[in-house]
Amino acid sequence: MLTTKTYPVSGMSCAGCAASVERALSSLEGINSAQVNYANASVLVEYDSNLTNAEHMKQSVVDAGYDIFIEDDEDEAEQKRDTQKKEAFIELQKDTIHSALFTVPVVIIGMFYMDMPYANWLMLILTIPVVFVYGRRFFISAINQLQHRTTNMDTLVSVSTGVAFLFSTFNTIYPAYWVSRGLEAHVYFEAAAAIITFILLGKFLEEKAKSNTSSAIKNLIGLQPKEVCIIDANGNEKIISVKDVKKGDLLRVKPGEKIPVDGTVQSGSSYIDESMISGEPVPVEANKGKNIFAGTINQKGSFEFVAEKVGSETILAQIIKMVREAQGSKAPVQNLVDKIASIFVPAVIVLSVITFTAWMILGGEEAFTHALLTSVTVLVIACPCALGLATPTAIMVGVGKGAEHNILIKDAESLEHAHQIDAIVLDKTGTITEGKPTVSDLIWVNQADDKNQYQEILYALENRSEHPLATAIVETLANEAFQPLNIENFESKTGQGVVGSYNGNHYRVGNWSLISENNIINSDEAKSELELLQQEGKTIIYFANEKSLIAIIAITDKIKENSREAISKLQQRGIELYMLTGDNQQTAEVIAKSVGIKHFKAEVMPDDKEKFVRELQKKGLKVAMVGDGINDSQALAAADISIAMGKGSDIAMDVAKMTLVTSDLNVIPKALNLSQQTMNTIRQNLFWAFIYNLIGIPIAAGVLYAFNGFLLNPMFAAAAMAFSSVSVVLNSLRLKWQSLN
Secondary structure, three states: OEEEEEEEEEOOOOHHHHHHHHHHHHOOOOEEEEEEEOOOOEEEEEEEOOOOOHHHHHHHHHHOOOEEOOOOOHHHHHHHHHHHHHHHHHHHHHHHHHHHHHHHHHHHHHHHOOOOOOHHHHHHHHHHHHHHHHOHHHHHHHHHHHHOOOOOHHHHHHHHHHHHHHHHHHHHHOOHHHHOOOOOOOOOHHHHHHHHHHHHHHHHHHHHHHHHHOHHHHHHHOOOOOEEEEEOOOOOEEEEEHHHOOOOOEEEEOOOOEOOOEEEEEEEEEEEEOHHHHOOOOOEEEOOOOEEOOOOEEOOOEEEEEEEEOHHHOHHHHHHHHHHHHHHOOOHHHHHHHHHHHHHHHHHHHHHHHHHHHHHHHOHHHHHHHHHHHHHHHHHHOOOHHHHHHHHHHHHHHHHHHHHOOEEEOOHHHHHHHHHOOEEEEEHHHHHEEEEEEEEEEEEOOOOOOHHHHHHHHHHHHHOOOOHHHHHHHHHHOOOOOOOOOOEEEEEEOOOEEEEEEOOEEEEEEOHHHHHHHOOOOOHHHHHHHHHHHHOOOEEEEEEEOOOEEEEEEEEEEEOOOHHHHHHHHHHOOOEEEEEOOOOHHHHHHHHHHHOOOEEEOOOOHHHHHHHHHHHHHOOOOEEEEEOOHHHHHHHHHOOEEEEEOOOOHHHHHHOOEEEOOOOOOHHHHHHHHHHHHHHHHHHHHHHHHHHHHHHHHHHHOOOHHHHOOOOOHHHHHHHHHHHHHHHHHHHHHHHHOOOO
């Protein structure tokens, strides 16, 4: 059975590490795919649970020199990883500070006081702790990589600083070797120490910046309380962990508390802030039978409810899972970056060797010194960190920002391609419209003799009916203070309506076929009203007694408040819009005209929707499907970008790559803008990462020396490399503050 799960990863220091973890997992039997996200230190694994398990995966990753956390509870695994990351971050901070304290005097001596007595020996003593204590992580990692015949950024750092240190140590202990040959015994302790310090500083700033990109997950997890009040069989209250709540438990929520799990109100009443789910700021009333959701906030009242969905089943947990998986997934553009990163380090080492060889052949009197300096500088400046961070950091911020704007993105591919959409296919019911029948018109014919009593009779009849249209009428009349009436001879007639008697009079509520049985004839006034209502595509319900028509009730599925505005915005982007519905032609035409859609199809079945999507794709269009029901799931699966309405069916949300939590179509233009902004950021990041190496490596190799005698100091190369990684992360974070309107 195929299982998809995200595991936190520790020990990665660059994009090369991410590639190593992927290779370690992909080599296992049963692993269908493994996608490592370096930016948020996680791996999204799809595997056959009959062929492998989490323990095998962990062992394979540990053997490669890294670690993954395989706890069943994802939050617990995240917490363990986060705890380890915090400890590692504190250690990194200490190493950076201590390394800097030792490096500063080394740089000062190396740059300004080289002629002072015992300068080289003093720098040697000060550099040893920098390289082998505070920089030990680079050498340990490089050795681990070597054992597995791979390389990463740490390989570059350890080789460059190790060579510089050993060369300088040799020249300090045995300077006569060079002096006897008429050359000066140069030392590069300041370069070795500064490289370690700058890279540690870059890592420190990078980790600090990266921690901001995953704030969306932390905010979502924070919506669920840690503890809950449970009522036992004896009616006693006690506080337990939310993790211990089971289905069927009776829980109490007090004023101001967050709802811990999904369930149904059993007793009591209150108002609940459901803006986390619906986006609506007005609290909704919670009485007996009301469904409530984890993460929403109770207002002033207190109530008891039965737990129905706990743990990973709650809507909040599903939202967290979707965001987590989306942040861990890769955009297709990242696949190219990964291939480059996997061969980048070996290529740089080869370039460094070529640089060394070229200087040895063409370098003249100080050939060896220049060869060593330039080859070390090439190793330092070519770190692929910026390249590895370019895509995942932008994806993480983009997905997090989407969640904040009620756009849940399942995978990075949909985020990458959404802005390229040419056509959008919209379901009607529940997407453009509310998806709920409501009474739009209640017309009393000839100003019925006793309207109040007739309202009571109509309410009593429809209150006993189970038809959805009857519910709409009951809800419309529910605000009136009606006395309960004793309806006799009540009968529900399938496909027609209901009949019943009150005070010896017989009444009918239903369609025209039911009313016409009594040969009731419409008045001219009623006919003109009917024609107008029918032209508007509304469903007509008649209320009559044995002699005459009493009232005409028009029922419609109301168009959502923001549908027209959203459709106009999409059309302004040059996107073709199509509406599909199983409703009749007349109603479809009225709705399409009302919202400004030119192309529509009525009376379509679920497979017709899928065929329509594929027809558009055959024309070369990139198609998005927007729906909310089970009948939309086939078309959603077929579309290039699938968008589900958050108040729709679970199946539609499972199939769709994006979910609009608020079910507001106005969020779609925002989703397209978010896609555009995210891709722009990725392109900017990749441009600067590539241009940095394109310019930096030749300069580091010494191409300017022939023109102006300039050689780049390895110390400054390390500073530039650190800055490039931090700049990419900071550029990604800019996404947070860009408007989606």
